[in-house]
Amino acid sequence: MLEILSKPILVSGSSVGPLEVHYAADAAQTGWNEKCFDYIKRFEQTVCETLGVKYAVATPSCTAALHLSLLTIGVKAGDEVILPDSTWVATANAVSYTGATPVFVDACQDDWTMDPDAVERAITPRTKAIIPVHLYGHPCKMDRLNAIAKAHGLYVIEDAAQSMGSLYHGRHTGSLGDMACFSFHGSKIVVMGEGGVFTTSDENLYNRAKFLADVAKHPTKRFFNDEVGYKFRLSNLQAAFGTAQMERLEEIVAKKRRIFQWYREELGGVEGLEWNPELPDTRNNYWMVTPVLDERWEYDAAWLLAELDRRAVSGRPFFYRITDFPMYAQFRREQTPVARRLHERGLNLPCGAELTHEEVKYVCAHLRNILTGGEVSKPITGWLARRERFLRERAGFPGVEFINPDFRAMDCEISLVKPEELTEGLLERLHGELGFQRLFIRESGGESTAIGRLESLGFVERQRIPMVRAEGRPEPMELFRQPYADVQGYDVILMKAF
Numbered sequence: 001m002l003e004i005l006s007k008p009i010l011v012s013g014s015s016v017g018p019l020e021v022h023y024a025a026d027a028a029q030t031g032w033n034e035k036c037f038d039y040i041k042r043f044e045q046t047v048c049e050t051l052g053v054k055y056a057v058a059t060p061s062c063t064a065a066l067h068l069s070l071l072t073i074g075v076k077a078g079d080e081v082i083l084p085d086s087t088w089v090a091t092a093n094a095v096s097y098t099g100a101t102p103v104f105v106d107a108c109q110d111d112w113t114m115d116p117d118a119v120e121r122a123i124t125p126r127t128k129a130i131i132p133v134h135l136y137g138h139p140c141k142m143d144r145l146n147a148i149a150k151a152h153g154l155y156v157i158e159d160a161a162q163s164m165g166s167l168y169h170g171r172h173t174g175s176l177g178d179m180a181c182f183s184f185h186g187s188k189i190v191v192m193g194e195g196g197v198f199t200t201s202d203e204n205l206y207n208r209a210k211f212l213a214d215v216a217k218h219p220t221k222r223f224f225n226d227e228v229g230y231k232f233r234l235s236n237l238q239a240a241f242g243t244a245q246m247e248r249l250e251e252i253v254a255k256k257r258r259i260f261q262w263y264r265e266e267l268g269g270v271e272g273l274e275w276n277p278e279l280p281d282t283r284n285n286y287w288m289v290t291p292v293l294d295e296r297w298e299y300d301a302a303w304l305l306a307e308l309d310r311r312a313v314s315g316r317p318f319f320y321r322i323t324d325f326p327m328y329a330q331f332r333r334e335q336t337p338v339a340r341r342l343h344e345r346g347l348n349l350p351c352g353a354e355l356t357h358e359e360v361k362y363v364c365a366h367l368r369n370i371l372t373g374g375e376v377s378k379p380i381t382g383w384l385a386r387r388e389r390f391l392r393e394r395a396g397f398p399g400v401e402f403i404n405p406d407f408r409a410m411d412c413e414i415s416l417v418k419p420e421e422l423t424e425g426l427l428e429r430l431h432g433e434l435g436f437q438r439l440f441i442r443e444s445g446g447e448s449t450a451i452g453r454l455e456s457l458g459f460v461e462r463q464r465i466p467m468v469r470a471e472g473r474p475e476p477m478e479l480f481r482q483p484y485a486d487v488q489g490y491d492v493i494l495m496k497a498f
Helices: 018-030 038-051 062-072 089-097 116-122 142-152 203-213 236-247 249-266 301-310 337-345 357-372 382-396 424-434 448-456
Strands: 055-059 080-084 101-105 127-130 155-159 179-183 196-200 400-406 411-416 438-440
Touching: 018 038, 018 236, 038 055, 038 196, 038 236, 055 062, 055 203, 062 089, 062 155, 062 179, 062 196, 062 203, 080 089, 089 101, 101 116, 116 142, 127 142, 142 155, 196 203, 236 249, 249 357, 301 337, 301 357, 357 382, 382 400, 382 424, 424 438
Parallel strands: 080 101, 080 127, 127 155, 155 179, 411 438
Antiparallel strands: 055 196, 179 196, 400 411
């Protein structure tokens, strides 16, 4: 077997930078009282401007947004809602919350999304809405689905949980139906830990959704309600983080598309793999890099995922068919063979937004080895090799604490149990044996003797970290720091006292 990493490569991951920290810190410090909705309003406005829609309502999750959409149009027991069998369970759960009946249809082979022909077959006098899911970021065939819905007087609710930044005929998903819902879960393209948003360009739908999402407050009587409402609200802190992510959307989508291209290049010579589709005049955000094994391979995706797990590669199965779950099996009206095949033979590979080329090469080397027996002499390269070296050798430095080492730039903050043991010899070992190029030491309180000793060992001042006191805590806390970042300058606060 090829060399195996000591730490697994995770299947998903976000891209978070100084902008998110700045907005979140600002919301934590100032976003209260009369400013308690400022970032929520800004987030909703940013979503509208990005997608080209008129209205947005921030929600605590995409599931809540889907539920809200159905409530907005009065879906209830006795109604039917058509959705794909190949999706995450939340799509179906939202329908179940209303008491309506979910009607599941198969996927198209060419783009893995809802089959319009199956939708037409599934329509009955009880059908109220269609929920197309832009699966793994690829847009559905919205022209056909909208035409079908219009012909039958149905609403179209886009489940765009996975497709922020994807385009259909030059337009963003989320702007293509009557309503749409997005997810900002930590695994998605843009994140806020948990969160969602409802979008529409219909004023009546917006007003109804806004009313229901805010506990159905009476418009003129404070604390009076005359119907059941829902607390589908997002916090200002989450909205601040989400605003920064939305402002970086194109940057993050570019990262995801680059990662997908790396996989295609590295595995270009391996036959029998079908990759995420991207039909003409669409842009796939490639939320998940998803190969599907064709029938020439005797094993299925579950076996391959187990093999990758043994090699420190974290993957995920393609979504189960919803009708494979016991609570939804009774709702299968026709067979869904495409959805079944995709689950059995498809898998998600690691593709977090900050995944590096070295990590992709490692995954691909092991995947190629599993599938074809092909080997490379060194699957662990670049910063991954430097991290492995560190993990092997750090036991030789028992008195040193390594704080957030950066193996790409080879920066590391260190702290010593016994500061007097810091010597030129130890510093040379940290450089020579572990390969660190820059070492950082934090000296609390700026004590001159300690700083003088560090300067005698070649350290120079890099940053000053503002410290603040919090009531009830004996020790001051740092306001903010980025220990490895290049300082661009300092703002100066001037004061005159009288």
